[in-house]
Amino acid sequence: MKIPEQLENILLSVQKPARYTGGELNSIVKDKREVDLRFAFCFPDTYEVGMSHLGMKILYSLLNAQKGIWCERVFAPCADMEQQMRAHHIPLFALESMEPLGEFDIIGFTLQYEMSYTNILNMLDLGGIPVLKQERSGLKNLVVAGGPCACNPEPLVDFVDVFFLGEGEEMNLEFCALYRQAKQQGLGKAEFLRKAAQIEGIYVPDLYEVCYQEDGTIASITAKGGAPAKVRKRIIKDLDKVFFPKNFVVPYIDIVHDRAMLEVMRGCIRGCRFCQAGFIYRPNREKHAPVLERDAHNLCESTGYDEISLTSLSTSDFEELEPLLDNLLTWTQPKKISLALPSLRVDNFSKELMQRIESVRKSSLTFAPEAGTQRLRDAINKNVTEDEVFRTCKTAFEGGYTNVKLYFMLGLPTETYEDLQGMVDLAQKIVDLYYSLPTRQKGKGVQVTISVSCFVPKPFTPFQYEPQDTREQLQEKQQFLLHAIKSKKIRLNYHDVSTSFLEACFAKGDRRLAKVLYKAFQKGCKFDGWDDQFRYDLWLEAFAECGIDPTFYANRRIPFGEIHPWSHLDYMISEKFLQSENQKAYQSLTTPNCKLKCSNCGAASEKRGVCVAKR
Amino acid sequence: MQNVRIFYEKTGRAKYISHLDINRCFQRAIRRANLPIWYTEGFSPHPYITFALPLPLGFESVCECLDMRLVEEWPYEKIKEALNAVLPEGLHVTQAAQPQNKPQAIVRALYQITLTGDSAAILHALDSLLCQERILVMKKTKKGLQEMDIKPHIVECTYQECGQGVQMMLKLPAGVNENINPSLLLNLLKEQYHLQQMHISVLKLAVLDEKGQKFS
Numbered sequence: 137m138k139i140p141e142q143l144e145n146i147l148l149s150v151q152k153p154a155r156y157t158g159g160e161l162n163s164i165v166k167d168k169r170e171v172d173l174r175f176a177f178c179f180p181d182t183y184e185v186g187m188s189h190l191g192m193k194i195l196y197s198l199l200n201a202q203k204g205i206w207c208e209r210v211f212a213p214c215a216d217m218e219q220q221m222r223a224h225h226i227p228l229f230a231l232e233s234m235e236p237l238g239e240f241d242i243i244g245f246t247l248q249y250e251m252s253y254t255n256i257l258n259m260l261d262l263g264g265i266p267v268l269k270q271e272r273s274g275l276k277n278l279v280v281a282g283g284p285c286a287c288n289p290e291p292l293v294d295f296v297d298v299f300f301l302g303e304g305e306e307m308n309l310e311f312c313a314l315y316r317q318a319k320q321q322g323l324g325k326a327e328f329l330r331k332a333a334q335i336e337g338i339y340v341p342d343l344y345e346v347c348y349q350e351d352g353t354i355a356s357i358t359a360k361g362g363a364p365a366k367v368r369k370r371i372i373k374d375l376d377k378v379f380f381p382k383n384f385v386v387p388y389i390d391i392v393h394d395r396a397m398l399e400v401m402r403g404c405i406r407g408c409r410f411c412q413a414g415f416i417y418r419p420n421r422e423k424h425a426p427v428l429e430r431d432a433h434n435l436c437e438s439t440g441y442d443e444i445s446l447t448s449l450s451t452s453d454f455e456e457l458e459p460l461l462d463n464l465l466t467w468t469q470p471k472k473i474s475l476a477l478p479s480l481r482v483d484n485f486s487k488e489l490m491q492r493i494e495s496v497r498k499s500s501l502t503f504a505p506e507a508g509t510q511r512l513r514d515a516i517n518k519n520v521t522e523d524e525v526f527r528t529c530k531t532a533f534e535g536g537y538t539n540v541k542l543y544f545m546l547g548l549p550t551e552t553y554e555d556l557q558g559m560v561d562l563a564q565k566i567v568d569l570y571y572s573l574p575t576r577q578k579g580k581g582v583q584v585t586i587s588v589s590c591f592v593p594k595p596f597t598p599f600q601y602e603p604q605d606t607r608e609q610l611q612e613k614q615q616f617l618l619h620a621i622k623s624k625k626i627r628l629n630y631h632d633v634s635t636s637f638l639e640a641c642f643a644k645g646d647r648r649l650a651k652v653l654y655k656a657f658q659k660g661c662k663f664d665g666w667d668d669q670f671r672y673d674l675w676l677e678a679f680a681e682c683g684i685d686p687t688f689y690a691n692r693r694i695p696f697g698e699i700h701p702w703s704h705l706d707y708m709i710s711e712k713f714l715q716s717e718n719q720k721a722y723q724s725l726t727t728p729n730c731k732l733k734c735s736n737c738g739a740a741s742e743k744r745g746v747c748v749a750k751r
Numbered sequence: 752m753q754n755v756r757i758f759y760e761k762t763g764r765a766k767y768i769s770h771l772d773i774n775r776c777f778q779r780a781i782r783r784a785n786l787p788i789w790y791t792e793g794f795s796p797h798p799y800i801t802f803a804l805p806l807p808l809g810f811e812s813v814c815e816c817l818d819m820r821l822v823e824e825w826p827y828e829k830i831k832e833a834l835n836a837v838l839p840e841g842l843h844v845t846q847a848a849q850p851q852n853k854p855q856a857i858v859r860a861l862y863q864i865t866l867t868g869d870s871a872a873i874l875h876a877l878d879s880l881l882c883q884e885r886i887l888v889m890k891k892t893k894k895g896l897q898e899m900d901i902k903p904h905i906v907e908c909t910y911q912e913c914g915q916g917v918q919m920m921l922k923l924p925a926g927v928n929e930n931i932n933p934s935l936l937l938n939l940l941k942e943q944y945h946l947q948q949m950h951i952s953v954l955k956l957a958v959l960d961e962k963g964q965k966f967s
Contacts, residue, residue: 140764144950145950147767147809148808148809152769153767153808153809154767154768154769154772157764157767158764159763159764159765159839159840159841160839161837161839386779386839388768388769388772388775388776388839389769389772390772390775436782437783438783439779439783440778440779440780440781440782440783440837441779441782442778442779442782442797471782472790472796
């Protein structure tokens with residue numbers, strides 16, 4: 137029986153069956169006899185999360201624009217569906233052909249967050265594909281992965297054959313071309329991998345040998361088989377010329393980000409010291425307004441979406457933002473299409489900007505001061521002052537907003553209880569500010585939400601050397617905040633610290649963690665990023681059974697000069713720069729943003745974007 | 752302002768799209784088709800469309816119906832073609848026309864039900880179930896689950912063996928005042944006669960008014 141017929145018997149017994157049926161507008165169905173490369177693009181989370189991801193949409197369209205390649209989508213089934221699939225022996229399938237994962241030449245995963253790793257293993261298993269790469273001998277079912285977490289993919293090396301470092305548009309096509317050639321020539325897997333390792337940005341972990349010292353730290357990482365000593369990430373040199381989809385697959389069910397998305401730039405000029413994205417996507421490069429306007433128009437016409445979101449790491453830093461918004465508004469307003477700017481900074485949020493984004497529909501306001509005091513904000517290089525926060529809130533309140541959400545991070549390096557008290561004080565001052573305004577709407581209260589996440593030190597950031605606070609320290613800090621808030625106008629959101637602890641382990645983990653991951657998967661861990669499915673107890677068992685101490689990875693300070701598990705990967709950021717940034721944090725010294733002054737991080741070697749712009 | 756009634760089919764895997772999602776799906780199709788639709792006013796303007804009756808998840812239908820308003824007059828044939836050019840797989844407009852009656856005029860619906868499985872057992876079960884004096888099911892009402900005898904509500908029910916099972920034509924009350932979902936009867940059949948392996952597929956064939964005429 138084919139999969140669609142088998143599904144008939146189970147789909148009405150699972151939640152939201154339209155997650156699993158395919159057939160959405162703009163999804164691409166090709167004749168499999170007319171393609172010689174079938175690519176399964178797998179997102180290791182639910183349909184709703186994966187379908188919201190812009191990178192997947194870009195690569196899906198890009199690959200399908202090639203004659204001879206058919207790229208399909210695969211998502212992780214939810215627990216109820218997985219249970220039914222396993223009970224009825226239905227393998228994990230792709231949504232276009234409805235054929236099992238085993239039919240695919242290349243199985244590609246996107247690594248967006250560490251807590252999705254067990255889902256990768258589980259999806260391979262559900263697809264009937266051996267989870268361990270050593271059990272996959274042929275060229276078929278090659279497992280590849282890319283995305284931000286590929287900057288330290290070491291905990292995944294037992295499962296994934298090839299990693300793609302950096303931006304994927306050009307690299308994917310080069311890799312696929314080589315694969316098609318290899319398939320035609322009947323090359324073996326090992327031979328193909330050696331050739332692939334010559335493509336810039338392609339990291340084949342099998343070609344690197346890691347030796348350890350007695351204390352558990354790394355002694356050496358050695359390349360073999362002609363692979364480069366360091367694998368350098370890829371970047372797109374000219375964003376105006378890079379491929380961008382003319383349409384998106386339009387889902388039936390409500391997904392997380394259900395709108396047209398434009399990527400206005402890559403990279404960020406700011407250099408907040410905790411932020412991995414702020415470093416691994418350097419150098420900052422912008423698209424030009426006319427290109428974005430064309431893309432916005434194409435997407436709205438082909439999808440029927442009524443909202444366009446201008447995405448990037450910090451959209452208000454985008455040079456041509458105001459002219460772009462003005463041009464967009466000339467046609468979006470009559471069509472009742474609203475504009476959303478999800479990543480605004482408090483220091484350059486203007487009244488004019490606010491009026492533009494709310495011209496059709498009003499959305500809520502969210503800001504990220506990240507820390508409660510100026511001292512700590514300087515230490516993390518979040519160059520935002522309290523006055524700027526107040527000015528922004530005042531603008532927002534006067535514009536009729538009554539809800540403000542503030543994002544903070546707990547456990548940042550150099551943090552003290554004074555900094556925590558600072559968060560609460562800041563929120564209280566915002567509440568007071570609201571009531572001091574004569575313009576406020578009568579009878580309407582204000583709600584300030586403090587959303588606190590736990591700091592996770594990440595590779596390629598100045599804080600990569602830092603230990604994470606222990607679970608106990610983080611819990612104490614959460615309790616402190618809970619008790620420090622006296623006002624009903626202030627709401628506190630926080631998460632379980634165990635997830636952040638594991639995130640820290642895997643973010644900075646080495647190859648030895650692969651066996652812990654495998655064990656956790658065997659014990660049934662999956663959807664670890666979902667509070668209702670996270671099983672910390674099983675994870676602890678997995679670590680214990682492997683004889684590995686997780687605190688070695690999460691809570692240990694790494695001395696300058698130690699070899700990192702990711703030391704053979706080159707993200708264009710020099711170690712010297714990261715060390716100097718780390719030291720500046722301890723002196724509460726800020727570093728100016730890339731537009732003001734080059735701080736010699738290393739990315740300027742590419743001579744692109746902000747690095748060569750006039751200052 | 753032009754009032755438009757759209758009749759459409761929802762077949763194949765589109766049957767797994769929920770009613771709420773169909774609403775959004777049509778709003779987007781209307782935008783893609785550039786229909787000059789009337790938007791609701793107020794805080795969050797959206798294209799104004801109303802559905803005559805929700806279709807339960809998993810049912811196919813050839814008689815779904817929605818109403819909308821256009822701020823500019825368009826020929827009905829053009830509306831139909833414009834929508835069909837942009838609708839996803841499984842959704843197809845069969846007619847666009849001026850509404851003749853209010854949606855409240857719908858009082859019954861006709862379903863074609865295919866029961867796949869051991870046809871002898873299914874036929875026997877149906878014979879036995881339908882000659883019961885009372886057919887008691889649990890129906891969700893505003894007051895919660897309530898027991899109800901649906902036998903007096905069955906307007907018409909015929910069935911015969913066909914292919915790998917039984918095909919049944921079932922006419923039941925449908926509409927704003929009284930609505931009976933055929934699943935009530937079908938699930939009871941399945942449970943009471945232990946027909947766990949039986950596969951049920953439901954196709955809504957027509958919505959009818961008081962006189963038994965097709966709603967228009």
